[in-house]
Amino acid sequence: MSYDLVVIGTGPGGYVCAIRAAQLGLKTAVVEKRKTHGGTCLNVGCIPSKALLHASHMFEDARDHFADLGIGVSAPSLDLKKMLSFKQEGVEGNTKGVEFLLKKNKIDAFIGTARIAAAGQVEVMSEDGSNQILETKNIVIATGSDVTRLPGIEIDEKVVVSSTGALELESVPKRLVVIGAGVIGLELGSVWRRLGSEVLVIEYLDRILPGMDGEVAKQFQRILGKQGFQFKLGAKVTKVERKGSGAALAVEAAAGGNAETIEADVVLVAVGRVPYTQGLGLDHIGVQIDNKGRILTDAHFATNVTGIYAIGDVIAGPMLAHKAEDEGVAVAEILAGKAGHVNYDVIPSVVYTFPEVASVGKSEEELKAAGIAYNAGKFPFTANGRAKVNRTTDGFVKILADAATDKVLGVHIVGPEAGNLIHEAAIAMEFGASSEDMARTCHAHPTLAEAVKEAAMAVEKRAIHM
């Protein structure tokens, strides 16, 4: 078998890369270890977690909010098994979709573990023990990432779970302790809280969602607190032991000190992810990695070995499916002789809780650290007609614009539909918009998006409804 391109891994980075390469006329193959395509995102990440976030949100709405709307229903009962199969059907629909797209684009898909035997040679080891070598001009490594483990804390995926096990709990835990107040902890914590768990989040830092704008994170923590989330910030878990059917955690201040014991029925470890390059043979062929285990690449996604490229979670940058997808498109275009490019200044990020949190561009902290003078415009959802009538008024939109040029440098939203609203800001920033451009763009009434327009107007202190 001889190819122009073999992509290792069919997560969002890998399969999108393969499709774009095939569109551009490259003879392309993919190698995937899982039996289904789509990687972590489709199988055990973004897609199943969104299914459970949707279902649990509906459950909570029916239980706690329908009556306010004049909808009388008896208290909803939870059929967790059915909810989990609803989630699984969503996963299957999506993974089969990728399989269909690969076929449609005439991409050869090999199921098996890939090892790079040499530049230009990918060895595929199938589950039945058979081996084959694919000859190829180029290789793109898109093997993604794995859960970060904490020393001495064993993940059994039953009582001490990673995000994977937290999508499969057989019953609603009475007490769920989440280690890590990042995206996974808050999203999956939300799912189980809505279904009835008491949720305590233990976070090493003195804030939640590190990396996100500080004001947004603070407000969001308050909102989650109102929903019933408990937080223990500036604390670390030093030990987790099985106790009865649950676990006992030893927790102390991040700086050290006396340990206290906290008991839980289930513990979710959500302290980040690490690049996954195991078994690829990178040592053997001399592909360089950095001290965080990430494959080193140049601006064109090329490693130090000719013909070997890498994208997505295995290289530097945010570990986000859409970042990997855009890198997949870019590297395919580069390999086809075009000018592939990713604008790392405009990569949106979203936390799919309720309300959602979304941001694009620089936070206030980043602008301050870089010494960039900026003006901030803020508009609360309490003053937005649509949010008011829907009674989803928690949160605000904040727009940060360069003080000298008015160019939009960052947009941060905590509020309903934040994950959709952020994209008008992303488009505006991609076109180099000023806050005035956003403020003078007509927005339909009554929409939540008007809050974005008003925040842009607030940069010049001329918001109308505030």
Ligand code: NAD
């Ligand atoms: P994260 O990096 O978002 O958060 C991890 C949190 O754990 C941080 O707040 C960190 O300070 C804390 N932490 C680290 N070590 C700790 C310790 N020993 N004790 C207590 N706290 C500790 O990681 P995550 O939530 O595990 O997510 C993993 C990756 O997956 C992230 O890169 C994330 O962007 C991505 N992801 C994205 C989405 C989304 O875009 N909606 C959803 C899920 C996951």
